[in-house]
Amino acid sequence: MYDKTTREIRVSVRPTFLEDQSSPDENYYVWAYRVQIENQGRETVQLRDRYWRITDGFGRVQEVRGPGVVGEQPVLKPGERFEYTSGTPLATPSGIMLGTYRMETEEGESFEVEIPAFSLDSPHQPIQIN
Template sequence: MYKETTRSITITVVPTYLDDQSSPEDSHYVWKYRVRIENNGADTVQLRNRYWRITDSMGRVQEVRGPGVVGEQPILKPGKYYEYTSGTPLPTPSGIMVGTYQMETEHGEKFDVRVPAFSLDSPYQPVKLH
């Protein structure tokens, strides 16, 4: 589990490798990740946009930007939370994701909330001992 708080908004991410959707012989590895967004602040906020930076184990980077998450722009009142599950494929058996969510207060103030960097690990990643 990975967790980070920015301006009283706590993001928790739990990634899971999906063996049944992956095909290592074809260099296709798939993960799902569950995200919980908690509003521990005093203001109601709405998630407007997302940004992801996905890096595979060869150092190749893919950036993803767009409105909301899983087709929604959830509104979070103080003390409330929103959860969703999404996924990502990679051509390598491991990688890392990090990102931000752009939030907006009822008064129109926009700010970025950090999504903690989280590791995408599969059982096919060779372990190297130095």
């Protein structure tokens, strides 16, 4: 599990390689990732936008931006949490993801919450000894 807290908003991510949806012979690898966003602060916030930076094993970068997550813009009161699962395919057997959520307070103040960088690893990647 990967965790990061920004301004009392804790984001935890757990990636899982999906062997049954992947086709290594065709350079197609798929991961699911479960995200938990927890409001550990004292103000109510709403998740407005997301930004993901996905880098494959060759260093190729894909950026994803958009409103909310999985079609929702959840409101988190103090002590509340929101969980969702999403996924991403890559053309390489490993990669890395990181990003940010843009949150907004009830007063209309926007701020960025960091999503921790997390590794996308499959059993199909070559093992390197350094």
